[in-house]
Amino acid sequence: MSHKGDKKEYAxxxxxxxFRYSNQxxxxxxxxxxxxxxxxxxxxxxxxxxxxxxxxxxxxxILRGYEGYIEIFGRRIDGRRSRKEIVRDVGMVFxxxxxxxxxxxxxxxxxxxxxxxxxxxxxxxTRVKEALRMLxxxxxxxxxxxxxxxxxxxxxxxxxxxxMKPRILLLDEPTANLDPRSRSELISIxxxxxxxxxxxxxxxxxxxxxxxxxxDRVFVLNRRIIAEGTPREIFSDAExxxxxxxxxxxxxxxxxxxxxxxxxCDELPLSIxxxxxxLTKIIETSxxxxxxxxxxxxxxxxxxxxxxxxxxxxxx
Numbered sequence: 620m621s622h623k624g625d626k627k628e629y630a631x632x633x634x635x636x637x638f639r640y641s642n643q644x645x646x647x648x649x650x651x652x653x654x655x656x657x658x659x660x661x662x663x664x665x666x667x668x669x670x671x672x673x674x675x676x677x678x679x680x681i682l683r684g685y686e687g688y689i690e691i692f693g694r695r696i697d698g699r700r701s702r703k704e705i706v707r708d709v710g711m712v713f714x715x716x717x718x719x720x721x722x723x724x725x726x727x728x729x730x731x732x733x734x735x736x737x738x739x740x741x742x743x744x745t746r747v748k749e750a751l752r753m754l755x756x757x758x759x760x761x762x763x764x765x766x767x768x769x770x771x772x773x774x775x776x777x778x779x780x781x782x783m784k785p786r787i788l789l790l791d792e793p794t795a796n797l798d799p800r801s802r803s804e805l806i807s808i809x810x811x812x813x814x815x816x817x818x819x820x821x822x823x824x825x826x827x828x829x830x831x832x833x834x835d836r837v838f839v840l841n842r843r844i845i846a847e848g849t850p851r852e853i854f855s856d857a858e859x860x861x862x863x864x865x866x867x868x869x870x871x872x873x874x875x876x877x878x879x880x881x882x883x884c885d886e887l888p889l890s891i892x893x894x895x896x897x898l899t900k901i902i903e904t905s906x907x908x909x910x911x912x913x914x915x916x917x918x919x920x921x922x923x924x925x926x927x928x929x930x931x932x933x934x935x
Contacts (some may be wrong), residue, residue, distance in 0.1 A: 630656040630819035631678060635687035638673055647673045648841045650687070655821060657692075657786075660813050662834035662850075663823045666864045669841045671823035675789045678821065680926070691787070703736065710780035711789040716766075716772035725751070725775055726760040732783045750781040751845040754808060770801030779809070787819045788812070796827045802829070805819050809833050827854070828868045831889035839863055850889055870894050879918050 636651040647670045655661050663671050675928075676682040679688055680696050689696045691708050715717055722728040729750055733743040751757050754774045756887050773793070780788065793809065794802045806829055812818050822833055830837060830850050837853045839846040846859050853859065854867045867875075871887045874894065878884060883901070888894040 628655055628656055629690070629922075630657045630659070630692060631821065632690040633674075633678070633687070636674075636677060636689065638670075638677055638682065638684040639869050646683070646842065648677070648896055651840070651844055653838055653844055653847070655819060657811070657819055658817050660820045660833055660835045661822065662830045662837045663821065663840050664825070664827070664830070664837060664853075664863075664865060665840040671840055672791050674840065675711060675791055675821065675823055677710050678787075679711045681711075689707070693783060705784055706732070706785065707736070709787045710783050710785035710826055711729075712777050712780050712791065712793060712796055714792040716776035719776040719779055720764045720772060722800075723763060724760065725737060725756075725762050725764050725778075728764055728775060729782045730776045732779060736783070742918075746782045746784065749776075750778040753781055754778055754813070764908075768801075770797050773797065773801070773805065774808075781812075785818075788820070790820065790822045790824075792824055793822060793825065802826075806832050827866055828870075828890075831893070839865070851886075854889065855887075878916065881918075 631653070632655075633651055633653045636648055637646050638648040639646045649668075651674060658737060663674065665671055673682065676697075678691075691705070696705060720728050721732060726747055729747045730743050733746045738746070747760070748757065751759060754777060756774055756778070757769070759771070759775070764772055767775065790809070793805055797805060808861070809820065809822075810832060813820050813928055818831070824830065824833075834850060837846075837850055838844050839849060839853060839859065841863060845863070846856070848852060848856075854871060859865075862868060866872075868889050870891060871889055874882070874884050874887045874897075886897070888897050
């Protein structure tokens with residue numbers, strides 16, 4: 620990946636990044652290169668052990684001692700740059716919210732970071748209230764975070780980062796272990812934060828169904844970057860999906876299956892919104908205002924091919 624143009628265009632630049640934990644013989648990351656522009660929403664996907672969390676921890680400056688370099692808004696992260704400087708630009712929300720919540724009240728947890736920046740009490744209180752308001756949890760200030768639901772604690776953990784007012788948000792498996800409603804709420808929040816507040820977002824995730832909604836670009840990581848593209852480009856590469864043990868979104872699977880029954884769809888939808896748009900367009904342009912499905916001579920072969928690729932059991 621070439622790094623062209625004005626450095627100010629880029630929120631994050633990673634060059635030839637290699638990292639190895641002290642108790643391991645092999646590198647977890649090997650010559651990783653990526654460029655992320657200001658305001659982009661980027662997903663990092665890959666199999667378990669691919670190094671996704673390690674990459675985020677290097678970008679955040681929590682892990683040091685790597686080969687290669689990282690630039691945040693044109694400035695290198697190195698030994699001369701303190702953690703306090705880095706967290707002004709980069710905030711990270713961990714997969715487990717309990718890793719970030721340790722105070723007796725929500726207010727204290729959200730205030731902890733700003734207080735450590737040396738801000739005045741008035742400024743800290745303003746930041747706490749603003750962060751909670753952004754997530755629609757203004758009335759949680761006095762609650763004990765450890766008595767809240769997992770989804771609520773996820774929001775509080777995000778609020779602790781928002782109160783620091785970073786320009787870059789790193790999120791490690793943000794939708795993991797959430798119930799459907801909490802997951803949907805969080806996806807909406809992430810989209811709003813990017814669109815309304817111009818955050819640059821880097822999201823490590825296994826949730827392929829969320830990616831079309833939360834990412835403009837996808838990097839596939841397996842110790843090194845092995846592919847990059849739009850969600851459609853990545854999910855349309857069947858060979859890549861198989862090689863990396865990744866799956867395509869469920870909506871895409873459904874419409875690929877419908878093709879086996881004669882459904883005419885030039886471009887497979889990636890999300891529910893895409894599916895609604897595609898179906899509406901097809902129905903409105905068809906004479907009978909409805910869709911015909913049927914079993915033909917190639918249906919069984921097509922279904923068997925997809926079943927083998929997706930490794931699920933179903934019989935016609």
